[in-house]
Amino acid sequence: MPESRCLQGIWSSPWIFIFAASGSAVGLGNIWKFPYVLGENGGGAFLVVYCLCLLLVGLPVLIAEVALGRTVRSNPIDTVNDLSERRIVHPAWVLVPWLAGITGFLILTFYSVIAGWSIAYLDRAITGGFDNITQVGASSMFNELLATPSEMLLWHSVFMVLVVLTVGQSVTRGLSAVVRILLPVLVVTLLLLACYSMMIGNMSEALNFMFRWSWQNITFDVVLAAVGLALFSLSVGMGAMFAYGAYMSKRMSIARACSIVVGVDLLVALLAGLVIFPLVFSFDIDVQADSSLTFVSLPIIFGNLLGGQFFAGVFFLLLVVAALTSAISMLELFVAWLHEKFYIARLKAALLMGMAVWFVGIAVLLSLNHWDSKLMFGLNLFELLDKFTSLILLPVGAILLSVLVAWFIPRPMLQNEMITKQANHFQWWYKTLKYISIPAMIVITLAGWIGV
Numbered sequence: 001m002p003e004s005r006c007l008q009g010i011w012s013s014p015w016i017f018i019f020a021a022s023g024s025a026v027g028l029g030n031i032w033k034f035p036y037v038l039g040e041n042g043g044g045a046f047l048v049v050y051c052l053c054l055l056l057v058g059l060p061v062l063i064a065e066v067a068l069g070r071t072v073r074s075n076p077i078d079t080v081n082d083l084s085e086r087r088i089v090h091p092a093w094v095l096v097p098w099l100a101g102i103t104g105f106l107i108l109t110f111y112s113v114i115a116g117w118s119i120a121y122l123d124r125a126i127t128g129g130f131d132n133i134t135q136v137g138a139s140s141m142f143n144e145l146l147a148t149p150s151e152m153l154l155w156h157s158v159f160m161v162l163v164v165l166t167v168g169q170s171v172t173r174g175l176s177a178v179v180r181i182l183l184p185v186l187v188v189t190l191l192l193l194a195c196y197s198m199m200i201g202n203m204s205e206a207l208n209f210m211f212r213w214s215w216q217n218i219t220f221d222v223v224l225a226a227v228g229l230a231l232f233s234l235s236v237g238m239g240a241m242f243a244y245g246a247y248m249s250k251r252m253s254i255a256r257a258c259s260i261v262v263g264v265d266l267l268v269a270l271l272a273g274l275v276i277f278p279l280v281f282s283f284d285i286d287v288q289a290d291s292s293l294t295f296v297s298l299p300i301i302f303g304n305l306l307g308g309q310f311f312a313g314v315f316f317l318l319l320v321v322a323a324l325t326s327a328i329s330m331l332e333l334f335v336a337w338l339h340e341k342f343y344i345a346r347l348k349a350a351l352l353m354g355m356a357v358w359f360v361g362i363a364v365l366l367s368l369n370h371w372d373s374k375l376m377f378g379l380n381l382f383e384l385l386d387k388f389t390s391l392i393l394l395p396v397g398a399i400l401l402s403v404l405v406a407w408f409i410p411r412p413m414l415q416n417e418m419i420t421k422q423a424n425h426f427q428w429w430y431k432t433l434k435y436i437s438i439p440a441m442i443v444i445t446l447a448g449w450i451g452v
């Protein structure tokens with residue numbers, strides 16, 4: 001019997017799921033965010049906690065999302081509607097995929113602005129803009145960009161056009177063509193960059209910083225940052241992986257596929273660290289330099305290196321590509337829903353959603369300069385969206401989705417999905433999700449809110 005498929009088709013080969021999901025996972029979170037969060041949280045200790053979070057929280061939740069997507073083979077909103085029509089779950093659960101879609105939408109509004117900075121830096125890199133740049137010069141270059149809405153608007157628009165054109169194709173075709181080539185290129189190039197950086201930079205201090213374990217450095221904040229980054233980096237909590245799971249062939253073991261995605265995600269984050277830290281230490285730059293690590297420190301380094309212009313070009317190109325394959329997954333939920341529910345052509349649906357994101361994105365980039373008013377809690381729109389999505393919407397989305405799968409979807413339905421001829425990881429996953437991942441996420445999120 002041919003296997004059931006969803007309206008969007010299924011991935012042309014089981015492996016494409018792994019490429020697409022890894023493409024979604026690997027993004028600004030790995031290359032831009034991971035190194036500076038590692039720096040802020042003291043290196044090696046954070047890394048150990050982060051790996052544990054990936055394994056005990058990220059992986060089980062990722063499996064839950066993908067499995068739920070594959071059971072019904074529809075977009076997340078219709079999947080939950082379908083389950084409630086069959087009286088399997090209460091209709092109120094449909095709020096969860098809606099929340100997930102809105103989270104993706106909101107994340108994309110500022111993700112696209114940051115991706116726009118990456119294109120701006122790609123432009124500077126290839127035109128020799130970093131040549132012999134000093135610390136002062138690099139900071140003022142970044143500040144100047146933030147103070148120039150017209151330039152940010154240009155690159156934000158270019159990025160959104162790329163996103164819309166890719167999502168507008170059927171993901172099972174458009175996206176798979178993109179990720180199949182780009183992901184291996186990204187990993188190999190990062191590997192080469194990391195070797196180069198270790199050769200010319202301060203390798204021993206970098207390795208010592210990244211991998212040295214010390215108990216004293218583990219505080220509650222470190223754990224909180226690690227869980228947040230693990231969820232963000234694996235793209236869970238907003239239905240993107242749920243949608244990708246719907247296109248996955250039944251022949252593939254979900255647990256195995258998801259474990260590979262987690263492995264690739266961690267590998268890329270580590271490689272990004274190995275590119276950045278040897279250079280940071282040899283140039284004596286502060287490792288705690290938050291988001292300016294990528295946009296201020298790296299240009300100084302590249303600008304003063306032999307062949308720096310070429311390596312800077314490659315690095316920022318990679319950053320843009322990684323951001324693109326992630327951004328696509330943030331729009332997929334609503335685009336698939338509009339297509340399946342209202343028969344709107346995918347390109348039209350992508351255009352509609354893309355324009356809405358683009359509009360809000362304009363407000364976001366203006367909040368960095370002309371409209372820098374504090375809206376709430378002393379934060380401007382950019383900061384507010386970042387905090388609101390990563391501290392509230394994503395963890396709440398991840399918790400609700402996991403609770404839905406672990407406690408409300410009938411066990412045999414999941415068992416069917418998880419057990420393949422080649423593998424049976426069901427028990428292990430089910431117990432970890434129920435008794436470790438969900439309680440851990442609840443405790444950590446609540447403690448984070450109360451400000452323990």
Ligand code: TRP
Nearest residue numbers: 025027028029030232233235326
């Ligand atoms: N994982 C991506 C990154 O590391 C970002 C991302 C894509 C994401 N889709 C997501 C984050 C869904 C949260 C939810 O940059």
